[in-house]
Amino acid sequence: MNTRATLSLTALLALAGCASTPKPAPEPSPPPPPAQEATAPATPAPTAAPTEVPAVPLHQPKPLERVVLARPDTPIVTFRLVFHTGSIDDPKGKEGLTALTATLMAEGGTQKLTSAQLLEALYPMAAELEVFPDKEFTTFSGRVHKDFLPRFVDILTDVLLAPRLDPAELERLRTNAVSDVENGLRSANDEALGKVALDALLYEGHPYAHYVGGTVQGLKSITLDDVKAHAQRVFTQDRLVVGLAGAVDDALQQSLLAKLASLPATGAPRVTLPPVKSSAGKVVIVQKEALSTAISLGTVYPLRRGDPDYFSIAFALSHLGEHRQFIGVLFNELREKRGLNYGDYAYAENFIEDPGSTYNRNNIARTQQLMSLWARPVEPANAVFATRGLVFFLDQLVNQPLSQERFDLMRGYLQGYTRLWEQTDSRRLGYAIDSLFYGTPDFLEQYRQAMTKMTPASVQEAARRRLHPEALGFAFVTQDAEGLAQALRSGQPSPISYASKKSPELLEQDQAIIQLKLPVHPDAIHVVPAQSFMEK
C-alpha cells in the first residue's frame, strides 16, 4: 500500500445551513451518568424529546495515553494514533483545515523524504499509512510487517513530527479536496450527499455542521502558514492516544513513545461545543439531477456510549435496521416485501462504514450523537411513501414491545455479530481507544453482558424514553425538489402500486403508512441546489 488520506464522501458529515425556526428556551438535560450495566430503568413513561442537547464533554485520556494489544501469533504490527481533533477545530472561514493539514502530513512527505520518496520507501514493504479525519477525531493508522518495523516507525513519526508541508503538495491536495466537494459530494454519490445534508440540518450553527472535507471557499482560503500553525495547535501530546497491536514488544513501545514525546505538549484550547437545538420537523431537499431519491432522517439526542440506555437503544435500532444486514425490520419491510429500494437501515450513533466491511468505523466518536434512519435511493414517485414507511416502523418500535421470539432472535444475532466487529487488530484497538473517551471499558463485552439482562419490555421502555419520531429532521436528494416539497407540505396520502401481488396484511399495513402524518413542519422545508451545497 502507500500513504492515503481517507477522507471521502462516505465520511458522512456536513454543513450548509438551512433556515431555522426560533425555539423556546431550552431546559438543559442532565449529563449522562457513568457507564454501568444496562438494566431496565424504572421509568416506563415516555419523555418528551429534548429541545436541545447539551455538550457533556467526553473523557480526556492523559497525554500520550497508550493502548497496547500485543499478540505473538502475527508478524504484522498495527498502529492507531488517534488525536482528539477534527473538523470542529477548523477556524471559521477555513473549513477543511484540519483534514487538509492531516492529509498533507500523511501524503506530502517529510523533511527527509519528498512525497515521491515517501511512497517509494513504503511501497516494497506494502506498508499502510493512512489518515482519517472526522468531526472530533483524526486517526493516523499504519500497518507493517515486522521485517520493516524500524524503518516504518521512523517514517510514521516523521510524518507527525517533521512533515514536509510542501507548498506544491498543499496545492495538489487542496485541489483534490475542492474537487471532492464539487464533483464528488455534490454530484456523484446521492446517498452520501443525503447523509451530509442531514448532518448539516441537524447540527446547524454547530461546529459539526460543515463537511469534514471542508467547504469550497474555506479550502480555497487556506494558506501554508495556516497549515503549519494548525499542525502545531492540534496535533499535540495532550490530544493523542497511541494504539499498538500485533507483533509489539517493549522496545517498540519505548522507542515510539520517546519519539512522540517531541510533539508539542499542548496547543489550542479545546473547542467548547454549544448545545444542539432541536431540528424537529425541519426538511432540507438537495436538488440535483438524479434517477432516484435519497432519504436520510434523524435526530440529535443526549445519548451516547456510556449512557445506561445506550445498549438498549443500540439493540432496538439493530432490530430496526442493522447496517447492510438482512435481519432488520426496515430491510425486510421496505426492500424485501415491497421492493422499494436496495436497503433500509437504522443507527444509534454516527455511522461510517469501515471499508471492506459492513461495520462501523472506530474513532469517530461524537460528544453529541445522533440517531438516524437511511433509505437507499427510491423511485421519486415512492419517496414520500418510503419516508412514511421509515417513520411508521420507528413508531412501531417505540409503541410496541418486541415479541419474545424476535427479541431472542436479535439477542442471539448480536451476541454473534458483535464478535465480528472485533476481528482485526486495528478494530480492537479502535474500540479500546473509543472506550477511553466514552468511559466504557471492554465495550463490546459489556454490550453482550447487558443483553443478557434485557427484556422486550426493558428495550421498549428505553425506546419510549429516548427515541422520538416527532423530533426527526429530514434530508432528501432528488431531481424534482419542488414537487417533493409540495408533497411534503400538503400532507396528502402517498398511495403506492406494486408490480406483483401482495398479501392482504401488507396492503392493510400500507393503508396506515400511506396516511401517516409525517412530523414535518410545512414552513420548515428548504430546497438547496446541489451546486451551492458546502460552498462556504
Place this chain on the structure above:
Amino acid sequence: MRRLLPLLLLMLGLALPAAAQSPASTAFPYTLKTDTLPNGLTVVRVPYPSRGIIAYVTVVRVGSRNEVEPGKTGFAHFFEHMMFKGTQRHPEGEREKLMGTFGFDDNAFTTDDITLYYSYGPSAGLPQLIEIEADRFQNLEYSEPSFRTEALAVLGEYHKNAAAPYLKMEEALNATAFTRHTYRHTTLGFYEDIKAMPEAYDYSRTFFQRWYTPDNTLLFIVGDFDDAKVMQLVRDNYGPWNRKAAQVSVPAEPPQRGTRTVHVDWPQPTQPRLVLAWHTPAASPRTPDSALQALLIDYLVGPTSPAYKSLVLDKQLVEAIGSDAAEHRDPHLFTLTATLKEERSRDTVRLALLQEVSRLAAGKVDAARVKAAQDHARYGALMALQTPRDVGIQLGWNAGILGTPDGLQTHLRHLAQVTPAQLSTFAKRYLTANNLTMLSLTPKVAADAGGTK
C-alpha cells in the same frame, strides 16, 4: 446490501486429486485440505486460529460472462439476489432467522465470471449453516411475486450506482471494446434488460438448473472446526446434489484491428476521465498472464511509477491514475485510467501514458521497480489476510477465476516468478495501437473553459 460492488471467471477443470493438501508457504501461511465429492463438488478446508469464528464461502463459476441469450443480461447478478429467497424446507424469511440465531454476516457478490456467497460468524453455527447452504443450492424455490419484487431491488441497485460516472464508463468501454463476447455488458446488465427482469421468472429457473451444479461450484471453509465432523456433514448434506453444468458457447472476441474510441458526455459536474484499454489474455493457472498484468499496473501507473510522479505529483495534471483491470476467465481488458484535473490536459496525459507503454515495449525496463512491485505484492497479499473472511474470499475469488482450488497460491507463485523481460514482451505483444480502445468522459459544462467548473 447483500451485494458488494459487481466486479468480475472459466470451467471447472479440477487440478487436484481428491483429498489433496496444499502446504503453507511464506506467501500464504495456511494449509488447504481439498476433497472432491463424487458429484464434483470441490470442498476446501483451511485451519485458521480464529477463536471460534469461521468463514463459509461458496463460489459458483457463473457470472455475466455466461449471459449469452439476448435480453437476459444481468441475470447472474439478479440470480444471486434470488438465492436468498428460500426453499420448501426453509421458506423465505427462515434463512434470516437461522443466520440471526448465530449472528452470521451473510452476503454475496457477482462479477463478470463468478458468483461468490459468504457467511461469516461463530463456528457453533456451522452444522446448521452447512445444512441450509446445501439445501438452497439444491432446492431453491421462490414465488413469482417474490421474484418480481426482488427485480425492483436490483433496479434500485442500478440507480444507486448510476449516480457516479463509473457505471456509464464501464458500459461504454465494454460495448466498444467487445463486439461479440458477453463481456460487452457489465455485471449489472443492460438497463433495458434490468427493467424487463420481472417478466423472466421461467428463465430464472432455467438459469438455476443450468449453472448451480456441484461440478461448477467450490466450497471453502476457513477457521476453527473439527475437520472430520465437518466433512461428514458436507458429504451428508451436499452428497445428493446431482446436476451437471450446462455447456453454453460464449462467443470468442475476434482480434481488434484498429484503435477505437468512445466518448461519454456526463450531465453533471465531474472530473474529466481518460481510459486506455487493450485486449489481453485470460487468467490461467498454466500461464503467468494474470500475474504479469497485476505487476504491469503497478509498473506503469503505481504510486512509485514515473507516470505517477510526473502526472500526479510534479505536474499535477491528474487527480489520480490507476487501473481497473482484474483477472478474468476469458481474454478481457488491461486498462490505464486517469482522472484529469482539467480537460485541456487530456492529450498530454494520454501521450504520457502511451509513452510509458512504448518505453516498456521497447525493452526499457527498470528491474529494481519490478522487484519492488513483487515485494509489494508478496507482503501485500500477506497483510490482506486479516480474518477468516479475508482468507475465504481471496481463495474463492482466485479459485473461481482460475478453475483450481489453489488458484491463490498459483497466482502468488506466478507473481514471484515474473521477470522484467516478460513484462516488456507482454507490453510489446498486447499493448499495441491496433488493440487499443480509448474512452473519454467530459462533464457537460463547457469543457473548453478548462477545468470542470
